[in-house]
Amino acid sequence: MGSVSRTSVIATAGVALALAGGIAAFSFAPRGHQAPAAATARHVTPPLRVVSVSPAGGSHGVDGAMAVTVTFNQPLPPSSPLPRLSPAIPGSWQRSADAVIFTPDTGFPPGTRVRVGVMDAAARDRSGYSAVFTTGGYSRLRLQQVLAQLGYLPMTWSPGLGGTITRRSPAAQLAAAYSPPAGAFAWRGGYPGALRGFWKQGTPNVLDGGAIAGFEADHRLPVTGSVTPAVWAALLKAAAAGQRNTHGYSYAVVSESTPESLVIWHDGRQVFSAPANTGIPGAPTALGTFFVYEKLPFQIMQGTNPDGSYYADPVEWVSYFNGGDAVHYFPRGSYGWPQSLGCVELAYTAAQEAYPYLPYGTLVTVTP
16 A cells, blocks of 8 residues: 555544534434423413303302302412302302312301402402392291291191201201292191181182281291291291290181170180171171281270270270281170171180181181
C-alpha cells in the first residue's frame, strides 16, 4: 500500500468524531419530539356551580316534609359551606356524590315560602344560585283519617297495605298530612241512617265541623269547628301520641213533629229520649244541623221577647248549638209543643240526664 499522509489521517479522524457526535446527539433527542419545557401547566378545577335544586324553584304545592336536594357540577368540597334554608328548620345535611341532601326532622308548615341559598365558591358571597318554592296545604282526607282514628267521628279508619303510620313519629305524621296513606273508613253501627248523609270523604262537611269542635274543646282551643294552623299542630301531636277522644261520640235529633222531642245516640246506641219544647212562630228554632259549641251548667239567659219586653231567666244544663239556641232546662207546665224563644227546653231531670251526652262538637239536627 502506498503511504498515507498525516493530513489525511487527521481529516479522517475528524469525520469519525463528527459522526460519533451526531449519533450521540440523535440518541438524546428522539426524532419527532421536543425537549419538555422548564415548567408544566397545572390542572385547573372548574368553578363550583349548581346544576339543579329539588323541589325546583318556582314550585307551588310542595310537600313540606320532603327532602331538599342541591346538585352541583362536582362534589361539594369539605371546606365549602352547605346550602342555607330560610326559614331554618331542624334537620340534617348529607353529602352524596355531587349532591347535598337536607332531611327535615319534621318539615315546613303549609303555605311556607322556602328559600334555598347556595354560596358561590368563587365569589364567597350570597350572590350565587338560589331557589324559592312554596309548600302546599295539608290534606282534608288526612284530617278525616286522624279524627276517625282518635274517635271524633262515627266511623273508624284503618291504613291499607303499606300504609302504616309510625304513630309516635312526628315526621311520619307530618308527611302523611301532605300525602295521606291508603286506607278505609268503616261506619260504626247503631246511629240513624241520616247521619251518613252528611259525610263527604276528602271534602269539608258538617261531620268534620262537629269533630273539629270536639277536638278543639278537648285541647283547650277556641271552639270554631274550623281547620286552623293551631288545630293541625294539635291534631298531629295528638295523632303521634295516640290521644283519643275520651267522651265518646254523640248525635242528637230534635223533632218538631207533635209531640216534640229530643233523642240522643251515644257510641252507637240510643241513650236518651224525652219530650221537648221548641220555638214559637215568632221565634222559631232554626231547622238544620249544627254542633254544640258552648256548655254551661248554669246561666242567667237574657234577651228580648217578641213583644219587645226584656227577660232574664235562670236556666240550667245549657248546651248551645246554634247562635242563641240551646238545649237546657226551663220550668214549664208541660213539654212536647212550641213554647220557647228558639231553644230546646227540657224538664229538669231530663235536662240533667241529657247534658253529659251532649259534649262539645255533638251534632244536633232540628227536623220539621
